[in-house]
Amino acid sequence: MQRRKFIGNSISALAGFSLFPCLGKAHRMDALKDVVIGHNSHQYKIDLNWGTLDSNIYPVNDCHEMVQDSKGRILLLTNHVKNNIIVYDKSGKLLEVWGTEFPGAHGLTLNVENEEDVLYIADNSRHEVIKTTIEGKTLKVISFPKSPSHYQRAEQFIPTETAITPNGDIYIADGYGEQYISHFNAAGKLINIFGGKGKGDQYFENAHGICYDDRDKNNPCLLVTARERNELKRFSLDGKLLEIISLPGAYICRPVIHGDHVYLATIWSRRKKENSGFISILDKNNKLISAPGGNVPIYNDGVLSPMYQALEIFKHPHDVCIDDEENLYVAQWNSGRSYPIKLVRV
Amino acid sequence: MGKIKKYWSCIYCFLILVLYGCDALSTQMNSSSPSVYLQQEAVSLSAPIIKAESIFFDNQLEVSINMNIPGVKIYYTVNGENPSENSTLYKSPIILEKSNLIKTIAFHPGYITSEVAQKEFKKLGASKSIAKVEMTRVPHRNYPGIGELGLINRLKGTTNFKTDQWMGFDGGDLEVVIEFVEEIELSEVTGSFLSDPASWIFLPKCISVFHGSNKNKLVKLGTVSIDRTKESDTRVFRYGSLNFDENRGKYLKVIIENHDEIPYWHPGKGTNPWLFIDEILFE
Numbered sequence: 001m002q003r004r005k006f007i008g009n010s011i012s013a014l015a016g017f018s019l020f021p022c023l024g025k026a027h028r029m030d031a032l033k034d035v036v037i038g039h040n041s042h043q044y045k046i047d048l049n050w051g052t053l054d055s056n057i058y059p060v061n062d063c064h065e066m067v068q069d070s071k072g073r074i075l076l077l078t079n080h081v082k083n084n085i086i087v088y089d090k091s092g093k094l095l096e097v098w099g100t101e102f103p104g105a106h107g108l109t110l111n112v113e114n115e116e117d118v119l120y121i122a123d124n125s126r127h128e129v130i131k132t133t134i135e136g137k138t139l140k141v142i143s144f145p146k147s148p149s150h151y152q153r154a155e156q157f158i159p160t161e162t163a164i165t166p167n168g169d170i171y172i173a174d175g176y177g178e179q180y181i182s183h184f185n186a187a188g189k190l191i192n193i194f195g196g197k198g199k200g201d202q203y204f205e206n207a208h209g210i211c212y213d214d215r216d217k218n219n220p221c222l223l224v225t226a227r228e229r230n231e232l233k234r235f236s237l238d239g240k241l242l243e244i245i246s247l248p249g250a251y252i253c254r255p256v257i258h259g260d261h262v263y264l265a266t267i268w269s270r271r272k273k274e275n276s277g278f279i280s281i282l283d284k285n286n287k288l289i290s291a292p293g294g295n296v297p298i299y300n301d302g303v304l305s306p307m308y309q310a311l312e313i314f315k316h317p318h319d320v321c322i323d324d325e326e327n328l329y330v331a332q333w334n335s336g337r338s339y340p341i342k343l344v345r346v
Numbered sequence: 347m348g349k350i351k352k353y354w355s356c357i358y359c360f361l362i363l364v365l366y367g368c369d370a371l372s373t374q375m376n377s378s379s380p381s382v383y384l385q386q387e388a389v390s391l392s393a394p395i396i397k398a399e400s401i402f403f404d405n406q407l408e409v410s411i412n413m414n415i416p417g418v419k420i421y422y423t424v425n426g427e428n429p430s431e432n433s434t435l436y437k438s439p440i441i442l443e444k445s446n447l448i449k450t451i452a453f454h455p456g457y458i459t460s461e462v463a464q465k466e467f468k469k470l471g472a473s474k475s476i477a478k479v480e481m482t483r484v485p486h487r488n489y490p491g492i493g494e495l496g497l498i499n500r501l502k503g504t505t506n507f508k509t510d511q512w513m514g515f516d517g518g519d520l521e522v523v524i525e526f527v528e529e530i531e532l533s534e535v536t537g538s539f540l541s542d543p544a545s546w547i548f549l550p551k552c553i554s555v556f557h558g559s560n561k562n563k564l565v566k567l568g569t570v571s572i573d574r575t576k577e578s579d580t581r582v583f584r585y586g587s588l589n590f591d592e593n594r595g596k597y598l599k600v601i602i603e604n605h606d607e608i609p610y611w612h613p614g615k616g617t618n619p620w621l622f623i624d625e626i627l628f629e
Contacts (some may be wrong), residue, residue, distance in 0.1 A: 024491040033456050046384035142450065273502050274580070296413040310415040311457065312390040344383075 010079065012132040012178035018064075019289045036346060039297060042261075042281045042290035043346050044269070044328060046313065050092035050342035051076075051329075056085055058097060061065040063331035063340055065108035065254070066321035069134055072328055074321060076340060077108040077121065085136060086119075090323055092342065098136035102126070107254070108207075108319075113168070122159040124176050129159050142172065145182040145190050147219035161254050163210040163222060166235065171222060179225060183239065194239030195224070202241040205229050209254020215284060223255040223262065232286070234345040246287045249306035250294075252280060258322035265317035267333060269294065278308070279330065279343075292328075292343060293317075314341070359572065386456035393463035394420050394436075394450045402468050402500045402627065403442070410439040413452045413460070422450035428462060445469045465618065466585075470500070470535075470629060475527040477507040482521040487621070489514025497522060498625070503624040505581035507540055507547055511625075514547070517618025522626060523561070530559055530597045533628040537602060539572070540622040541579040543612055547586040548575040548619035553586045556599040562598050575619075577611050600626055 036043050051074075060078040067075050073095060076086040084099025084220045099105070104125025111118055117134040131140040144157035151157055160175030168186025168344040173195075183192040195204050205228035213234070214220040221242060222235045230250050234243040250265040250319040251272065278293030288297040288304055315335035320328050328343040365573050394413035411420050420436035423427045425444040431453055440448070452460040453467045479494035491513035492499075503511030535555045540547050552571040556564035572586040608614040 033386045035386050035389055048382045048384055270392075271506060276392070295412070296416070298414070306412075308395055308412070309392045310413065310418075312392055313384070 016042075017293055031296075035311070035313070037217070037313065037343070038279075038281070038292035039243055039290040044343035045346055047092075047344055051088055052092075053086070053094055053339060055337060058086060058094065060086070060337055060339060062203070062286045063318065063335075064106050064333065064334040065319040066340060067110040067119075067333045068321055068323050068330050069110060070112060071117075072324060074323065075103075075108065076329075076331060077105050079103060079105045081123075081346065085119075090325070090327070102130070105157065107173075109162045109164060111164040118252055120162040120164065120170070122161055123292070124158045124160060127154045127157045127177075128301075129162055129170075129172055142184065142188065142189070144173075145180070145193060147182075147190060147193055150178065150180055150193050150196075160207070161209045161211075163212045164198070165212050166214075169237075171210055171212075173207045173210040173224060175204075175206050175227070178223070179207050180205040181207060181210065181235070181239065183193075183237075192193075192239050192273040201233075201244060201260045209252070209264075211257055213255075213257055215257060215260055221229070222298070225252045225254060225264070227251050227253065227267075232282075234286075235328070243286075245282070246304065247280060247288060247307060248304060249308050250278075250280050253318050256322065257322060260288065261289075263320045263328070265320045266291075266294070266307070266320055267316045267332060275312070275335075276309045277314045277317040277332070278309050279314070279317060279320055279328065285329075357617075365485070368598045374393065375427075387458070390458040391418065391452045391454055393460045393592070394452050396448055396450060396463055396465040398465075398467065400500060401466070401502045402625075403468050404470060405443075407467055407469075408439045409442055409448060409465075411448075411450050415454070417454050420450055420454045421453065422448055424448055430551055441582065442467055442469070447476045449554040461617050468627065471552050471626060478525040479603045480525075483518070485513040486516050491624070494522075497626050498524065498571070499571055500625065500627070501590070502538065502583070504591040505540065505542070505583065507542060507545055507622050512540060512622045513624070515604075515623075517604060517619040517620070519550075519604050520621065520623070521616070522600045523601070524598045524626070524628075525543070525561075525597050529559060531592045532590075532598065532628050533592045534587060534589045534627075535567075535598065535600060536585050536625075536627040537600065537623060538627065539584050539586065540624070541575045541584050542581045542622075543575055543577065543579055544581075546608070546612075546614050546620050547622050548608060549573070549584050551587070551603045551605050554601045554603070555588050555590070556597075557593045558595040558597060561568055561597045564595070564597060565593070567593055574609065598628065611621075 059080050061080045064304045065077045074088045081096035081100050084102040084105045086097050087095040091222045102123050103125040106124045107122030109120040119132045121130045130141040144151045144154045156299035159172050161173045163171040170184045175179050179197045180193050181195040204226045208227040209225040213223045224233045232245040249269045250266045251268040256263045264280040267277050268279050281290040283289045293313045298305045317330050318333040319331045326345040330341045376543040394411045398409040421433040423429045423433050426447045429449050430450045447466045449464040453460050503509050537553045541549050551571050554569040555567045558564040570588040607616050608619045
């Protein structure tokens, strides 16, 4: 018998299938088992119904990134200019959409400034980072760093992500451009540029994601992904390389801190084979403890064995958002224009 | 009347239990919105990963197969047959002593069986000492590989054409001359190419092999044609091998003849096909 496979863009068809799996084969009740993915403390079931919308009315292209705002709403950033931002509640109900001016919508970072949520959208077609209110009103546009030794033209700057520190400093990762991390102060003045292209440890190949890591309150730092190298790099706030966290096999997109853990959508494994993604979760010591959709993480003498997709659940996870109930939302790039997938913590 | 209602609601509950399964029901009751969880029987295992230090080896080679999720069983064959649950169960690394095609598959009681993964390993004769490698053209500046010696270093590229082992040529033929330190006997010559039509990389038309002691008067040993890149190819290696009666000589010339145009089914039809080569092998 040809059993039907789960593929991201046919969730609704599959939901129907899953509702009545034992009609006509009631003797196989024991076969009805929920998929549980992940390892150790971080394991999840996969909610099939979450967030699917009518694609004629609310279309998505790539679902690039997601955040939860202070009201508990879940915001999705897509590069479809009919509705760049889609706002859901945690149950997956559509609340509102906005945004038609972000053709290269890629990075979405939420920051609370003067008790108001604001968003930083890295747009890699516009070569800009746009700061907006949570309702979508543009507050500020940041274009390429005015440092002639690093950038001569706006087009060289292809930002993928931003990180904001508590004092309002902005770090922008130029993940699809010159690979620099540009550091601006809250007033918009360029303070420092580090990273860039090169073979050494302090350089990047696809500096795709960045976040502010204050898990150690006394020593806040930056986490930056070097996706093509399967590495997460820890930098001081003034741009000195502190540590390299190697995740062999895992093409990690952006680090997301939640509690003591780092969550990373992993877009490919298996040497960039198509549809080979999974999710990586690191503990407070930056050790991989759970890989939903991936193989069992194993360390030998402190070195992680290569990671790879083990179950064909995700195609190309591009970001993961963790809500206040520890559930995950996975946004995917190039995955049949499918809506995000919710993982419910078990 | 009340009793009968209760009776019917019990039957109704039971029916729901049968239809939806306990997990699905408890989910529906606990969650604010009805949610249905993905079931194991709708999910496939990913294919096992076949790993070895190199695809080529001199004496023997250790090959491991990786697919680590609880409850999985990996089966494999080394004779080219498609693996099944009747094939050999993988327990520890396999030691190859001759050229083999390994095929493997993963089974799990809950999940859909994986696709078959396969990899071909080639045993070569003892290392032949090579004095010089010459090419009639230089590769495209963006894909220089590591130079001529990369062709005979027995390090295969991955299927990612951007890696160092691959040399890329923007259309046209390629001629390679290998000079050995002393005369050797050859019986097989193989070219290793990449087929990746999504990246506009196509297999060549054929390879011709010449061998002999006088560099200017080499003997043609034959030509072998190579199946054309298929529309369905996604980043695969392909070999073109010519076997011949043992022949003695100090110089080996391989002419790789490219197709003139990208085939009709490709968006780049009519333009130059890229040629990517990583190795020339001989036994």
